[in-house]
Amino acid sequence: MPLAFLLASLCGGLGAATRYLVDVGVARLSGARFPWGVPIINITGSFALGLVVTALPGAAFVLGAGFLGGYTTFSTAMLDAVSLWHEGRRAASVADAGGMLIAALAAAGLGLIVGTTL
Secondary structure (H helix, E strand, O other): OHHHHHHHHHHHHHHHHHHHHHHHHHHHHHOOOOOOHHHHHHHHHHHHHHHHHHHOHHHHHHHHHHHHHHHOOHHHHHHHHHHHHHOOOHHHHHHHHHHHHHHHHHHHHHHHHHHHHO
């Protein structure tokens, strides 16, 4: 098990570096003021995590929590919501995804308010 934690840690660093490179690359390519890299990262990370947990369950910790956890943590939250939905727990799925979105927006709004008052 210690080897798995070491590998997950190394993969997490690689995921974070990949996230940075994708974000910067997309920003340069798009030239847009909207941060297109972030949605691309979150969507591809969610898709990749779904693939990993179903196609490579033995590697889910190292690749999922490690690489994709470093690449994006949003993917894990979305997988949880989809898993709840798949289990027939529709209300919990909607509450999970919606609650996360509302809480994240509220926290961002609060950060904006606190930041402008400092």
